[in-house]
Amino acid sequence: MAVEGGMKCVKYVLFCFNFISLFCGLALIAVGVVVQVSMHKTFRIMDVNASAGPIILIVVGLLTFFVAFFGCCGAWKENHCMVATFSFFLSLVVIAEIVAVVLGYIYRDKVKTMIDNNLSDMITNYKVGSAELRETLDKLQETWKCCGAQNSSDWKDYGSDGQSVPDSCCLEVKPGCGNGTMTDTAKVHQRGCSDVMSIFLKRDAQWVIIAAIVVAVLQLLGIVFACLLMRAIRGGYEVM
Structure with a gap:
């Protein structure tokens, strides 16, 4: 039919x-x-x-x-x-x-908490952790143009002076650029990586x-x- x-x-x-x-x-x-x-x-x-x-x-x-x-x-x-x-x-x-x-x-809404916790752990273990961990965190800070989990002060235990950050936090990355420049807005990113990443991921989600x-x-x-x-x-x- x-x-x-x-x-x-x-x-x-x-x-x-x-x-x-x-x-x-x-x-x-x-x-x-x-x-x-x-x-x-x-x-x-x-x-x-x-x-x-x-x-x-x-x-x-x-x-x-x-x-x-x-x-x-x-x-x-x-x-x-x-x-x-x-x-x-x-x-x-x-x-x-x-x-x-x-x-x-x-x-x-749990994305930011998850990122906060993992970033904080990685910052704490930055010096004693593996080379891969340091490379990962450095690459993250350079790529996302951020520093620390919440802000650059998260690196207060990084240097003996309490004012240094990894070079990957610098606006212009070069050897030694992070020494004593934690709060220098002209040299170091002040935004925390947690906020930057969570905003990006929530928007895409x-x-x-x-x-x-x-x-x-x-x-x-x-x-x-x-x-x-x-x-x-x-x-x-x-x-x-």
Whole structure:
């Protein structure tokens, strides 16, 4: 039994939706890899488990890619089983996204506390810790143009005079520039790294949450189209 216009439109819309989703999945994988490689030192400052973020992004990208693949094949071949599989797994992805958004919103205010605690520990262990720890903290202060956790005075125990900071705190980094210059605003950054990082991460988190909501809404539409197509296929319609 031939179906005019309507069901053909559903078929092609679902196919195009999943074709675009294939590239979205690849994009998520690429972003996750880039973030993991470029910000691994920053994640160490935050928490050992903070690097799970880009890993989750990569996993979601892989799931999106394979779910979209089932959707493309199912829609094109009018295969009820493949469309049903697509619909089921896409539903799981939407649920996971909703949970992630809710958790992200609940824990958004704990980001600064987490950064504060880890930065304070690293400053305390700066001299006695590993070379990697010192390199990580120095790189952080240079990159984010900040000094200490709250401000430059967090380094009061760094030098014997109580007025020195690591050279990485200097506006113009050069050997010995941090000696006796803790409160010199012309030479040393006075902003704490905790505030700078938490503002940046909270701002980005807001955009991620908005994007996740938009994507979830589009995916819900994909599920609706999949259900319509399954109904047509099961009913024995010929989708031209």
